[in-house]
Amino acid sequence: MVPPPRSGAASVVVKGRLYVFGGYGGGTGRLDDFFQYSFETGQWDEVKVLSEAKPGRRENNGVVISDSSRSIYLFGGYNGSSWLNDLWKFDIESQRWTCIQESSDPDRADDANAASGDVPAGHQVRGKAPSRRFGYVSVVHEGKFVLFGGFDGSRWLNDMFEFDFSTKTWSEIDAKGSLPSVRSCPAWAKDETHVYIQGGYDGVERKADFFACDLATYTWTELPCYGTPPSPRYFHSCCLYGNKMYCYGGYSGSERLADMFAYDFETNHWVQVDCSSGDAPSGRSSLVAQVYENCLYVFGGYNGATVLNDFYKFRLKPILMPPPTLVNDFSRMINNPDLSDVRFLVEGKDVFAHRSVLAFRSEYFRVMLCGGMRESLARQDAGTSCVPSHDLQAIDLPNVSHLVFLKVLEFLYTDSVKDVSLETGIYLLIASEQFMLDRLKALCEDLIRRDIQVENVIGILAAAHSHHAAGLKDIALEYIMRNLNDPVIMAGLADLKSEPDLLLEI
Structure with a gap:
C-alpha cells in the first residue's frame, strides 16, 4: 500500500524501516496518516496505531528517533491554518502515541488539528517552550530533544531550545560560535556528535551556507566550502553516508531541482554527483530522502505542479562495503x-x-x-x-x-x-x-608541544634535550625566546644550571 501523494512529510529510518508521517496532500489538504516501508520485503504498510490519541494533520514538521531507537518524536509543523508547537512520542514496540506537550495557542479554533482523539493529561512540562513553528531543525541527543530555527508565521528564527526528557523541562540554549542566521526549511543531518545544516530561506533570499553544531557544547562553526557547492535553495534534503554528506533537490526560488552534491568532511570539498543515469526522479522540493545501507531513497515531494508519491533508490556505492x-x-x-x-x-x-x-x-x-x-x-x-x-x-x-x-x-x-x-x-x-x-x-612530541605553557616549558625543554627529541626541543626553545621576559621563565632558567649546554643555546 503505497502512501498517497504528499510533500513536506516527516521521515526517519529505524531498524530497517522507513517511517513517513503526514505532509501536504494537495487537494486532500494536510495529512495525519502514518506509513512504514520495510527495506527487507520492499513493502509499504500503514502503521497500526493502538492509541486513541495521535498527532493531528500537519506538514513541514520533523520526526527524530530516540537514542534507544525505540521512540519516534514529532514536534510542531503547520496544519493549514495554524503553526504548532506540540510534542509527541510514538513507541515503536507498543505502537502508541503519547502527547508530551499540547500546542500553546489559546485560539482553540486554530488548534483543532493539533491532535486527534482524547489527549490524556500528562506530566506537567516545565520551562519556556519554543514558539509555534515549521521548517525547523530537530534532533535527539543524549536524552534531549534539540530544536533550531524555523518560521512561526511572521518571523524567521534562529533560536535554539532543548527539552530534557528526564525532567520534562524546556530550556532556551545560549548557543556559541558562528550561529547561522535566521532561516526555515534548511536541509539537516546528524551524526554521533554534531548536527549539520545547509541552506534554507530567511524571507528574503535562499541560502547556500553550511554549518555544524557541536551538540556537547552547542557551539556552531561555519564549515569551509571548497569545490562546487550547491546553489542557494531550501525545502531540500541531506543525508550522511560514510565521511560525506549528500544533498538532493529543493527549490531555488524559480525551479524545483533534481541535482545532487556530496561534501567530503576530510577535504571540505563539495562535488556534484552525476545522478542522471537510470530512471532519475524529476526535480522536486519538500521530499523525503533517507539513507539505508549503501543507497539513498527518495519519496514524494512537490514538482511545481503536483504532489508526488513516486519512490526511487540511488546507489551511493555499487557494493556495500563494511567499515x-x-x-x-x-x-x-x-x-x-x-x-x-x-x-x-x-x-x-x-x-x-x-x-x-x-x-x-x-x-x-x-x-x-x-x-x-x-x-x-x-x-x-x-x-x-x-x-x-x-x-x-x-x-x-x-x-x-x-x-x-x-x-x-x-x-x-x-x-x-x-x-x-x-x-x-x-x-x-x-x-x-x-x-x-x-x-x-614524534606523536609524543606533537602531543606535548600542544600543551606548552610558561609554567612547564623549561621542564619540557630539559626532557626533550635529554631524550634527543629534536623537534620538540626546537619548539620549546622558540617558545622560551618569544617569552624570555616572562618572570616564570626567567625563574625557571635557574633550574638549568645543571645543563650548561642548554643555557648556552638559549
Whole structure:
C-alpha cells in the first residue's frame, strides 16, 4: 500500500524501516496518516496505531528517533491554518502515541488539528517552550530533544531550545560560535556528535551556507566550502553516508531541482554527483530522502505542479562495503591473555602480548624476543602446543610504568595513541626512545608541544634535550625566546644550571 501523494512529510529510518508521517496532500489538504516501508520485503504498510490519541494533520514538521531507537518524536509543523508547537512520542514496540506537550495557542479554533482523539493529561512540562513553528531543525541527543530555527508565521528564527526528557523541562540554549542566521526549511543531518545544516530561506533570499553544531557544547562553526557547492535553495534534503554528506533537490526560488552534491568532511570539498543515469526522479522540493545501507531513497515531494508519491533508490556505492575493523580488532588484543604467547611483569602486574606483533613492529622487541637475548629463551618448550598465558615465564621490565607500557602496546597494535595527558606523554616519549619507536616519539612530541605553557616549558625543554627529541626541543626553545621576559621563565632558567649546554643555546 503505497502512501498517497504528499510533500513536506516527516521521515526517519529505524531498524530497517522507513517511517513517513503526514505532509501536504494537495487537494486532500494536510495529512495525519502514518506509513512504514520495510527495506527487507520492499513493502509499504500503514502503521497500526493502538492509541486513541495521535498527532493531528500537519506538514513541514520533523520526526527524530530516540537514542534507544525505540521512540519516534514529532514536534510542531503547520496544519493549514495554524503553526504548532506540540510534542509527541510514538513507541515503536507498543505502537502508541503519547502527547508530551499540547500546542500553546489559546485560539482553540486554530488548534483543532493539533491532535486527534482524547489527549490524556500528562506530566506537567516545565520551562519556556519554543514558539509555534515549521521548517525547523530537530534532533535527539543524549536524552534531549534539540530544536533550531524555523518560521512561526511572521518571523524567521534562529533560536535554539532543548527539552530534557528526564525532567520534562524546556530550556532556551545560549548557543556559541558562528550561529547561522535566521532561516526555515534548511536541509539537516546528524551524526554521533554534531548536527549539520545547509541552506534554507530567511524571507528574503535562499541560502547556500553550511554549518555544524557541536551538540556537547552547542557551539556552531561555519564549515569551509571548497569545490562546487550547491546553489542557494531550501525545502531540500541531506543525508550522511560514510565521511560525506549528500544533498538532493529543493527549490531555488524559480525551479524545483533534481541535482545532487556530496561534501567530503576530510577535504571540505563539495562535488556534484552525476545522478542522471537510470530512471532519475524529476526535480522536486519538500521530499523525503533517507539513507539505508549503501543507497539513498527518495519519496514524494512537490514538482511545481503536483504532489508526488513516486519512490526511487540511488546507489551511493555499487557494493556495500563494511567499515574497516582491523584497528579495532587489534586493539582488542592489547593486554589480552587469549592466544598471547609472551608475558611481561611491569610494576608487579602481568601484561600479555604477542611475540610476532611486537617483533615486527619494534626492532627492540625483535632482538629481545627472537635474537638470542635471555628473554628470547623464556618461551616454554612446548612445541606447537598452546601454553596457558599465566604459565608463561614473565619478562621483567623495570624501567617503565604499567600505564606507559600499556600505551606503548596501544601504539604497537594500532599505530596511534589516544587520551594521553601531558605528564604521561613525557614518560611515553622516554619509553619511545627506549623501545626505538620513532613514530611514537614524534606523536609524543606533537602531543606535548600542544600543551606548552610558561609554567612547564623549561621542564619540557630539559626532557626533550635529554631524550634527543629534536623537534620538540626546537619548539620549546622558540617558545622560551618569544617569552624570555616572562618572570616564570626567567625563574625557571635557574633550574638549568645543571645543563650548561642548554643555557648556552638559549
